Amino acid sequence: MAEISSGSAQYIYVCTRMRVRRSQLIPREDYLRMLNMSLPEITRFIEDTGYKAEIDELATAFSGIDLVEVALSWNLAKEYQNILNITPGNLMRFTASYLRRWDIQNVLTILRGKAQGTSAGKIREVLIPAGALDRVFLDRLLVEDSPDRIVEALKSTRLYPVLEREFPRAVETGSYARLENELYKGYYERLLAETKGEVKGGRVFRNYVQLEIDIRNIQNLFRLRSQRVTEDVRDMMIPGGSFTVDELQRLALIEGRDEFIDAVKKQVSLPSLLNTLEELRGVRPIREAETGLTRVQLEQMDRMSKRYPISITPILAYLEHKKYEVANLRALARGKEANLPSERIQDYLVM
Template sequence: MVRVNNGRSNVANAAARAKTRRAGLIDSTRMRQLLQQGPDTIGISIGDMGYRNEIDLYAPRLSGADLIEAALNHNLDADLETVLGFCQGRLKSTVAVYVKRFSYQNAKTVLRAIHSGADIEMVSGQVLPEENTSNSKWLDIVRNCDSLSDAVAAMSGTPWGYALSRLEADASLQEMEDTLDSAYYRDALDAIRGPDSPPLLEKYIQVEIDHRNIINQFRGLRQGINGEDRDALMIGGGKISKAVLKTASMADSNEGVLEALRRATSFDDTGFDDAIQASATSLDPVVSLLQEQRNSMMRRFSYLNPLSAFPVIHYIESKVLEVQNIRLLVRGKAAGLSDEVIEAHMNL
């Protein structure tokens, strides 16, 4: 578990550097310009927008959307390392709590690869490219483990490994993934709570938990998961009470779930009716609405707290969003989707 320490921080310097980096990200205007380009020219343009080194690294063996996605992920990993590197003391520990989520995501990726029996050549070539040295420890697990239980043992000594070790030996992949989600948020909240901890960061993480639970409610209903099992999917620690979530789990329609959620004073239902109506074939409108709520909250917290961890975390959030948008764009182009459909799925 990451613990927030009280060492000397360099908040002013780190916040200034984070703001400068955020100003250099691809804005909505340039993202829409990318959307107008053909598949053959998007890679060149993205290279000129800060991803040249990674594209050149993977170009000898990858092309098209696979090339761009590998470059995006590599660039993001390097960026996270750089940002943590220019943070010091308590600030670094606070930012590390947020960044640790990406390790939990990689743990899930490894478990999925092992569970599916994916060939190590495919994993190291596309899923966790070996050119990215931060993938080495994850690839070693895939290479040396034949079962999920082997993988759990190989992850011992890590927070995610500890969480998995507490499950039954025959736990399913889904149970492991659910455990990792819950463990990350539980550990994150434990790490940042305290008399000198940033209360607004705790609030933000609680909102993230609520949003994960809201999405799981609607997704579970769509998938026909019964109320008891939907309730078991809920992650603890959010602002929305267990009682409200349980009531939502028992609902048998989108309207019923929404009605239950509205009983929580912390639930912002602005735009939800329209998002639900637009979600006949996909939950993307709901996901996008919640993403925008978090983006707005992060912008506000960063603006109101310029000498804090928020400008740094705001940059990381913005960088992740940039990577997600480009990934959606190139995958959508590769699938032959129209520009209108692709843009509707992006967060601009």
């Protein structure tokens, strides 16, 4: 039974629209076909799907990989904003909060790009202005002449307290990893805070956010193991999921991969997650582990959207599947531009 049960025709309309849009995304068989296409052929294929308006509009200013990159970014941002415009009540509030993750990604992309001397134009091509920081604000950040000035320009945003605390260390160490992790910890903390109390629809939203935190933490554990990180990892974990940070620390200290997977399996009950963890035994590339766990997240989101058809979950399911469609198309285009073999490109696709 749907947790949001007001009977609002607008709620029903929006959730139905999301399921229709989800069904129109590119299917697995088309990705497999594109693996055998050239970059111009992939561009024409994309133009024949939902990206025609952006391809046509940008074709006079861009070509090749740049055309694909910018068209994908524009399309994703426009689609997310369109969804916000038609979403009512708490559904809109939860969706807007969820999309604030793009503020973190965009700010980090700008900071890293500026630090590496990348031109403002190249940075702009991959920004997704889908959060609270719109394209006009992001363009103002891009004209700043140093990362320090960019941080100062963010004083009025909710990202600033973490940036003020962590940015000097990022500059000193040359790594933005801790800054990025702290920003996401704050993001998830705020998402969970929004679901507390008796807010309508909050329980379903909280369940999904906790699932996402769990998947992200398990992915981080696999990544840290691949990097042979052995120090205290509690600061690298995101609180609020079904694992405490102390439990995650104990898991991180387990040496053998099979023993690690057995220990994780003892603390989860989701069948698809248990099956994926079992498949990850033995020597596997970290990318394979991350992709497999992402598939678990998407599959569980689809199940939740069917169980709660008039709730935030059909919207979240579409947002995430659309995000990975764009990521897949970007991986295909970049792979073809770099003349990578199809088998290697396929490893980066979430299908």
